[in-house]
Structure formats: C-alpha cells, structure tokens
Amino acid sequence: MNAVKAALRNPPLLTFVLVALVWLVAGLTLRGFGAYGHLRYLLELSAVIGIVAAGQTLVILMGGIDLSVGAVITVTAILLPLISPDFDPTGGIGIVLTLAIASGIGFINGAGAAYLKVPPIIMTLAMATFLQGMLVIVAGGSAVSVTNATVIWLGQARPFGIPAGVLLWIAVSIVMLLIIHRMPAGARFLALGANPLAARLSGVSVTRNTLLLFTLSGFFAGLAGILILGMNRQGYVGIGDPYLLTSIAAVVLGGTSILGGRGTYAGTIPGAILLVTTTALITVVNASPGWRSIMFGALILGLLLISGREARR
Amino acid sequence: MTNSMPLLEARRVFKGFFGNPVLKGVDIALEPGRVHALLGENGAGKSTLINLLSGALQPDEGDVVVDGHPVSRFSPAAAREAGIAVVQQELSLAAELSIAENIGLGASPRRFGLIDYGKLATSVAEVCERVGLTEPLDMPVGDLPLGRRQMVEIAKALYRKPRVLILDEPTSSLSAHEAGILADLIRKLRDEGIALLYISHRLNEVQALCSHVTILKDGVVTADQPLAGVDNEGLVRLMVGRDAGDLFPPRLEGATGAELINLKKFSAGLARDIDFHASAGEIVGIGGLVGQGQEDFLLGLYGAIPASAETSEISGDRGPFKSVETANAAGLAYIPADRKHEGLVLPHSIASNLLLPSLGRLTKHGLRDRAAERDLVADLARRLTIRGDVDRAVQALSGGNQQKVALAKWLPLEPSVLLLNDPTRGVDIETKREIYLMLQSFAREGKLVILLSSDTPELVHLCDRVAVFREGRVVATLAQSEISEEAIVGAAMGVSTKGAAA
Known part of the structure; x- marks a missing residue:
C-alpha cells in the first residue's frame, strides 16, 4: 500500500508504470504490437520527441516555455543540406554549423526574454513566426534531400541492433540528468522557477541562466532536427510542426510542473514513450484522421489527469 | 462592563x-x-x-x-x-x-x-x-x-x-x-x-x-x-515557561575596524542623496517610519535595484554594484524582510535553500559534491539549531525557523557586510534572542552589520549608531549616546532637530 502511495507521489515512476501497463496490455491484445521491430520503432520515434523535450524540460523548469522548437527543427532540417560543404565527406562541418545556428536562435530567444523582458511565450512565438517566414523565402515550397553521411548514419544505422537515434537519446538523457541533478546550474534553474525574486536576491543571475536555458533549448531542438532529417532523408517546411505540442505534452506527462520549479527529465523520458505509444494505438484503430486527432487530444487530457497533473500546492 | x-x-x-x-x-x-x-x-x-x-x-x-x-x-x-x-x-x-x-x-x-x-x-x-x-x-x-x-x-x-x-x-x-x-x-x-x-x-x-x-x-x-x-x-x-532574562543581550564594547562603506550622495529608488559611512565591527541601525526609502537604500547597496552616487566605496569596490552577484562577490549579503516571497524558495527543501548561495563553491569536476553539501547543511543546521529533517520543504517550518534558514544560507560565504531588513518581524522571542546574539557575534568577528528595523527598541539596544530616514533622506544620525526611542521616533516624524545629518 505504501509502495503504491509512494509511486503516486512520484510522477516519473508513475509514468513509467503507465508505459509498462500500456505495453503489456497492447502486447497481449494487439497482434504485432509486442514484436521487437515494432517496439524498436516506437522507441525511435520517442527518441526524437525526447530530445526536443530535453530543452523544453529545462525551460519549463525555470517557469518559461519555448514555442519555437518546431520552427527550429524545420530550420535545421532544411538548412543542413544547404550548408553542408561538399569537400567534407563526413558531414561533420555541416552538423556543427547547423547546431551553432540552432543554438544561436535559442540564444536570441533568451536575450529577448532576459534583456528586453519579453515574456518567453511571446518571444518564442514571435521567433517561430519569423523563422517560418524566412524558410518560405529561402527554401520555397520544395523539399531538400540530405546527402550528409553522418546525418544519414544517425537516422538509419543500427549498431548492435539499436537505432543510432536511440543511442543519441540515451546520451542526451545522461547529460540532462547530470545537468538537473548533479550540476549547480540545475539547482539554480529550479530555484529560479519556484521563486525568481528569492533566487535573484540569493545571487542567482536571472540573465545568465535565461540565456543558457534558451540556448540549450535551441541546441536540443537542432539536434532533434538533424535526427528527423536523417530518418526522413528529406527536409521540408512544416516538418518540425508536430513536435511543438508533443514536446510540451511529454514534459507535463512526466510530472514537471508547467509553472516551473518542480520536475525532472526522468519524467520526460517515459512521458515521450507514452505519447508515442498512444499515437501508435490510435493509428491501429480504423478511424478517419479527424477522429484520430480528437481521440489523441482526449487521451492526452486523460493521461494528464492520471499522471502529470499539478500536485496540490 | x-x-x-x-x-x-x-x-x-x-x-x-x-x-x-x-x-x-x-x-x-x-x-x-x-x-x-x-x-x-x-x-x-x-x-x-x-x-x-x-x-x-x-x-x-x-x-x-x-x-x-x-x-x-x-x-x-x-x-x-x-x-x-x-x-x-x-x-x-x-x-x-x-x-x-x-x-x-x-x-x-x-x-x-x-x-x-x-x-x-x-x-x-x-x-x-x-x-x-x-x-x-x-x-x-x-x-x-x-x-x-x-x-x-x-x-x-x-x-x-x-x-x-x-x-x-x-x-x-x-x-x-x-x-x-x-x-x-x-x-x-x-x-x-x-x-x-x-x-x-x-x-x-x-x-x-x-x-x-x-x-x-x-x-x-x-x-x-x-x-x-x-x-x-x-x-x-x-x-x-522560564525566566527569559532580558530580551536584549548586553551591549558589547568593541573597537571598530577599517571603513567598509563610504557613500556621498547615494541614490537608489526612494532613497535620495544619502551620505553614509560605516566600519567593520559596527552595528549600524536604519530607522524611520515604514517606507521612507530605507529598503531601497539596502537594495541599492546590494545591487538589486539601480543606484547612483557621487562617490562611493563599498567593501573596497568603487561605485554602486550593478548586480547581486558582484555584491555577493564583494562580501555583501542581504536578508529580506519578506522571507516568504524574497528570502526563501518555499516549496523547496531546507537543504536546497541553505545551499542556494554556495552552489558554485561545492563542486568537484563541475558536478555538485554531495558529501560536501551534506556536511555543510548539517553544520549550518547544528549552528542555528534548526531541528529535524533537512529534506522537508522550508514552508513547513515556523516563521522563526524560516528566518534562521534565510540567515544561515549566507554563512558559508563568510560575508563581511550583512544587510538585514527587519530580521525579527513575526519571529518568536526565543528566536529573536538568538538572532540578536548572532548579530553581535558577527560584529565582534569584525563584520559590518546594517540593521534596518521597524522595531525601535531593537535599534536602541543593539546599534552603535542609527541613521533615521524620512522621505528618502537621512534626517538624523544618532551616535550611541544619543540613541533613545524618543530621539529615533522624533527624528522619524520630523519633530526634532537634534543630531543633524552627518
């Protein structure tokens, strides 16, 4: 009984349990769901959301939100093939450049929030709109194909049978958990999220940490964009759009407070898997796209009521 | 009746x-x-x-x-x-x-x-x-x-x-x-x-x-x-339930040390053209009616709000601080009056609150050193007699104990100048005494204590000097021999001309 109560108070654990239950039930009832190939595919999709949601988790922990992650993904997916130089067979230069641009976009978001005091929700929404306009001008309506070797490897290779994207996600998860739980910066983010004034008067720099957070969010969105490009082999306008809401939903499903100050990436990880699994289950149901969207929205609400709801304050 | x-x-x-x-x-x-x-x-x-x-x-x-x-x-x-x-x-x-x-x-x-x-x-x-x-x-x-x-x-x-x-x-x-x-x-x-x-x-x-x-x-x-x-x-x-003795500890006679603060025409927020100086080993009181610029004066010194001055020297640094971090680095610490909103991160644990200002100092290879943090928290809790589990949320503590946490978190930084904004507001008598004794021991160790208080007896019994604010200006600086409740309240209300601004 006590163990159950403890689990109910521990959102990351609760979300993990929920994922396990859903997989178990679906695996026993739906043919093909429990196949290794199918589960691996679900994890591959989760990896993308998990990596976008990494930056989102940090920003939300500090009480902000980043509405530009979808646009940043699209920017990286379209820009990378265009700026990868031909003389570099590995494609490393293109990746570094693209990640620098994605981080730069995040930095500008942070600068707007920190110096101009624009609320993050407005700043990042404006940034997303701005980027979408730029993309239409740069890329037009056409899709660009990727030839960058490293990107293709990342999207397609399976060392030891594990997709490279999942390996990348594991690496990102380790880094994220270290930042939040083992580095001074993580404790500062949480303090700023829970009480910015008290944190500032305790010598925590609001400016520096805001810049850092949004830069990280841009970086992780860029990383996810590269992975999506590798999996898709093509970049086009709108490729990143589905990841904005899913990244926020994964964070909240994992029990992180949307108001900031409380939460962990350990919850976002099962949050992302749960989200992808739910989508897959809905796809199995034979329904029109409209109904699928409605079911998806209703299911997210239902899941939030079970796991990710705000704890009583 | x-x-x-x-x-x-x-x-x-x-x-x-x-x-x-x-x-x-x-x-x-x-x-x-x-x-x-x-x-x-x-x-x-x-x-x-x-x-x-x-x-x-x-x-x-x-x-x-x-x-x-x-x-x-x-x-x-x-x-x-x-x-x-x-x-x-x-x-x-x-x-x-x-x-x-x-x-x-x-x-x-x-x-x-x-x-x-x-x-x-x-x-x-x-x-x-x-x-x-x-x-x-x-x-x-x-x-x-x-x-x-x-x-x-x-x-x-x-x-x-x-x-x-x-x-x-x-x-x-x-x-x-x-x-x-x-x-x-x-x-x-x-x-x-x-x-x-x-x-x-x-x-x-x-x-x-x-x-x-x-x-x-x-x-x-x-x-x-x-x-x-x-x-x-x-x-x-x-x-x-026992004889509490005097609320205020006996006054200490100590030598004052080097000058730590010297301001000419310092302005911040409501505080205007303040001339002020203070030395190590002193407890300097800030008095006056509530909201006459005293708080802005402290916040300006602390770099938390923009400040300007004709000449200023704070802890060997020129010019008012531009940010709280630079003030912290120069050895200043500020304990706010509104501990629930300004002093503490209420939903977080006692331990995280105690560690917040010293997070950057307790690291090994860039990661937080858990063992060192535990030792520090245990040490602070012992020194300030904060009992019980330090992983409890700080909002579970009584007002007096919350104030102790808000004070204790600065000790690891060994500040040379302590700015206190009404530290005993809503605090029980036992904790008040502890805080008074702590302030005295800070002064004895050669730190400068600046005590803003709305409780006039506190200023009378603890301070070596009291600057009284009225409408954003220092209207009187009372030397120790001149400090009395009447003198402070009189100056604050503008009915006395004794002790012209120094």
Whole structure:
C-alpha cells in the first residue's frame, strides 16, 4: 500500500508504470504490437520527441516555455543540406554549423526574454513566426534531400541492433540528468522557477541562466532536427510542426510542473514513450484522421489527469 | 462592563493536524468593551485558535460559543453573520482593486444588482477617516506601501461593523505614527462596547492597550488573568515557561575596524542623496517610519535595484554594484524582510535553500559534491539549531525557523557586510534572542552589520549608531549616546532637530 502511495507521489515512476501497463496490455491484445521491430520503432520515434523535450524540460523548469522548437527543427532540417560543404565527406562541418545556428536562435530567444523582458511565450512565438517566414523565402515550397553521411548514419544505422537515434537519446538523457541533478546550474534553474525574486536576491543571475536555458533549448531542438532529417532523408517546411505540442505534452506527462520549479527529465523520458505509444494505438484503430486527432487530444487530457497533473500546492 | 456575558468564547477546544495536537483544551472568552491580549511564541497555537474563533477551522473537540449558545457547525459565513471580523497577519487584499473596492469586497452596496459606487464611496470614506487613510479611495491597493495596506485591511474589517474584532499582529508592518492611530482607534472601539482580541509580539503595545491576557504555550493556556500588575518579564516568563532574562543581550564594547562603506550622495529608488559611512565591527541601525526609502537604500547597496552616487566605496569596490552577484562577490549579503516571497524558495527543501548561495563553491569536476553539501547543511543546521529533517520543504517550518534558514544560507560565504531588513518581524522571542546574539557575534568577528528595523527598541539596544530616514533622506544620525526611542521616533516624524545629518 505504501509502495503504491509512494509511486503516486512520484510522477516519473508513475509514468513509467503507465508505459509498462500500456505495453503489456497492447502486447497481449494487439497482434504485432509486442514484436521487437515494432517496439524498436516506437522507441525511435520517442527518441526524437525526447530530445526536443530535453530543452523544453529545462525551460519549463525555470517557469518559461519555448514555442519555437518546431520552427527550429524545420530550420535545421532544411538548412543542413544547404550548408553542408561538399569537400567534407563526413558531414561533420555541416552538423556543427547547423547546431551553432540552432543554438544561436535559442540564444536570441533568451536575450529577448532576459534583456528586453519579453515574456518567453511571446518571444518564442514571435521567433517561430519569423523563422517560418524566412524558410518560405529561402527554401520555397520544395523539399531538400540530405546527402550528409553522418546525418544519414544517425537516422538509419543500427549498431548492435539499436537505432543510432536511440543511442543519441540515451546520451542526451545522461547529460540532462547530470545537468538537473548533479550540476549547480540545475539547482539554480529550479530555484529560479519556484521563486525568481528569492533566487535573484540569493545571487542567482536571472540573465545568465535565461540565456543558457534558451540556448540549450535551441541546441536540443537542432539536434532533434538533424535526427528527423536523417530518418526522413528529406527536409521540408512544416516538418518540425508536430513536435511543438508533443514536446510540451511529454514534459507535463512526466510530472514537471508547467509553472516551473518542480520536475525532472526522468519524467520526460517515459512521458515521450507514452505519447508515442498512444499515437501508435490510435493509428491501429480504423478511424478517419479527424477522429484520430480528437481521440489523441482526449487521451492526452486523460493521461494528464492520471499522471502529470499539478500536485496540490 | 467587564462582568457582562462574553460575545465569543471557545470552551475546551482541541485541534490537531495530521496527528499533531496543536490546541489541547483551550478556553478563551471575549467580553464586550475589553481589549483581550493573546500571547504566545510562534507555534504555540495562536493562529489555530483564531481560525477556530473565526470559523475557518472546526474544533476536533469542544465548542465555539456565540452569545452563550454553542454553535454546532461554525463557518466563516456564520462568523461574519455573528459580527466577527479578523484582521489577518498575512494581508488578504487584491492588489489590482482600489482601496474602496477592497474595503467593500463581498459587502458592497448594490443597486439593481450592480455595485452602487456612489454609496460605496461615502460609506468607505467614513471608515477610512476613522483609521486615518487619507489616500484617494480609487487608488489601487498595490500602489500603497505595506503599512498603509495594513490600514486598509483594518478599515475593511471595520466596514463590516463587527461586534468582535480579532487583530493578528496588526502593527508588525505599521510605522510608529500609524500604530498610534490604531491604538487610539482600538480604545475608541473598546469604549463602543466591541470585544477585541489583540495578538502581538510587542509587549509594550500589549501593556498599553490591553486589560486582560491569555497566554498560550504549546497549545495549553498558561495564564488567563487581568494584565494589571504583570510586567513584561512576567509575561515572557509565562510564554517561555522560564525566566527569559532580558530580551536584549548586553551591549558589547568593541573597537571598530577599517571603513567598509563610504557613500556621498547615494541614490537608489526612494532613497535620495544619502551620505553614509560605516566600519567593520559596527552595528549600524536604519530607522524611520515604514517606507521612507530605507529598503531601497539596502537594495541599492546590494545591487538589486539601480543606484547612483557621487562617490562611493563599498567593501573596497568603487561605485554602486550593478548586480547581486558582484555584491555577493564583494562580501555583501542581504536578508529580506519578506522571507516568504524574497528570502526563501518555499516549496523547496531546507537543504536546497541553505545551499542556494554556495552552489558554485561545492563542486568537484563541475558536478555538485554531495558529501560536501551534506556536511555543510548539517553544520549550518547544528549552528542555528534548526531541528529535524533537512529534506522537508522550508514552508513547513515556523516563521522563526524560516528566518534562521534565510540567515544561515549566507554563512558559508563568510560575508563581511550583512544587510538585514527587519530580521525579527513575526519571529518568536526565543528566536529573536538568538538572532540578536548572532548579530553581535558577527560584529565582534569584525563584520559590518546594517540593521534596518521597524522595531525601535531593537535599534536602541543593539546599534552603535542609527541613521533615521524620512522621505528618502537621512534626517538624523544618532551616535550611541544619543540613541533613545524618543530621539529615533522624533527624528522619524520630523519633530526634532537634534543630531543633524552627518
């Protein structure tokens, strides 16, 4: 009984349990769901959301939100093939450049929030709109194909049978958990999220940490964009759009407070898997796209009521 | 008058939270035309008793009795109906609404279902005059300083024409002048036959206003008697259950060291053209009515709000600090008055709050050194006698212990200048003494302590020098031999010319 109560108070654990239950039930009832190939595919999709949601988790922990992650993904997916130089067979230069641009976009978001005091929700929404306009001008309506070797490897290779994207996600998860739980910066983010004034008067720099957070969010969105490009082999306008809401939903499903100050990436990880699994289950149901969207929205609400709801304050 | 039937009583009430008994069979009777004092240390059960008397909580056992009739299910609505009004210690005003709207909230006169603003204004103006609120009634409450908001809160209670008025620490944020108005008002209400319950940590006020006292200690009544013939020491003894000795420790005579602060024409926020200097080993007091620029002066020194100065030297650094981090690096630390909103991250643990300023110092290869952090937290908790599990949320602590956490978190940085903003507000006597002793030991170790306080006796008994603020300027700097309550209050109110600005 006590163990159950403890689990109910521990959102990351609760979300993990929920994922396990859903997989178990679906695996026993739906043919093909429990196949290794199918589960691996679900994890591959989760990896993308998990990596976008990494930056989102940090920003939300500090009480902000980043509405530009979808646009940043699209920017990286379209820009990378265009700026990868031909003389570099590995494609490393293109990746570094693209990640620098994605981080730069995040930095500008942070600068707007920190110096101009624009609320993050407005700043990042404006940034997303701005980027979408730029993309239409740069890329037009056409899709660009990727030839960058490293990107293709990342999207397609399976060392030891594990997709490279999942390996990348594991690496990102380790880094994220270290930042939040083992580095001074993580404790500062949480303090700023829970009480910015008290944190500032305790010598925590609001400016520096805001810049850092949004830069990280841009970086992780860029990383996810590269992975999506590798999996898709093509970049086009709108490729990143589905990841904005899913990244926020994964964070909240994992029990992180949307108001900031409380939460962990350990919850976002099962949050992302749960989200992808739910989508897959809905796809199995034979329904029109409209109904699928409605079911998806209703299911997210239902899941939030079970796991990710705000704890009583 | 005093032998009439009580308007409101609690009879043998018990109340516990999560298995912890807070009130263990408490009796109290509020009679018309009497100012009744309720005393007790923080955590003694005063707030719980008030909540029972005002219907916010239900007793586990025992009765709340109105006009001699036990009430079975007492609710806030029933309490209002019975004419019971409470002025809470924590303000319950809506910052965006005007003074008039706040006072009338929930009890506004209606016409055709809409608020009758004309009628509201006249009836509110009447109450405001009684409490000495002269601000325009359409002014948003958020624009008022803390002390004036407290007066609005009192006006709000009076607007409902109560028969029983409960005042929970009404003067903790009031200036001496406002406290005086309130005292006159309380006497007037008493003479009108209202039953008053007065809760305060300031014993001189209690002595001046009240005629009967109930003292709570750990949920039990230790005294229920007329106040006449009991002196302050006697009251303190009843509260702490032993001889507390003097509240203030004896003054220390120490040599002052090097000059740490020297300001010419320093301005920040409301504070204008301040000339100020202070040296290591001193305790310098900042006095004056509430909201005369004292807080902005400290925040400006601390780099938390923009400041300017003709010449300035703070801890060997030129020019006012541009950010809190540079001030911290130069050895300054600030303990805010509003510990719940400015001093502490309430939902986080005691340990994380204690570690926040020193996070960057306890690292190994860029990662937090858990062992070193644990040692530091244990050491701080021991030095400040913060008992219990340090992983509890800091909001679970009593006010006094919260203040200790807000102070203790700076110790690892070994600051050379401590800026304190009303550190003993709403703190029990035992913790007050601990804080006073701590401030003295800081000064003895050669640190500079700047103590802003709204509690004048504190300034008198602890400080080597007191700068008195009025309308943003230092109007008097009193040397130790000149410090007295009269001199400070006089300068603050502009009635004395003694001790010209130095």
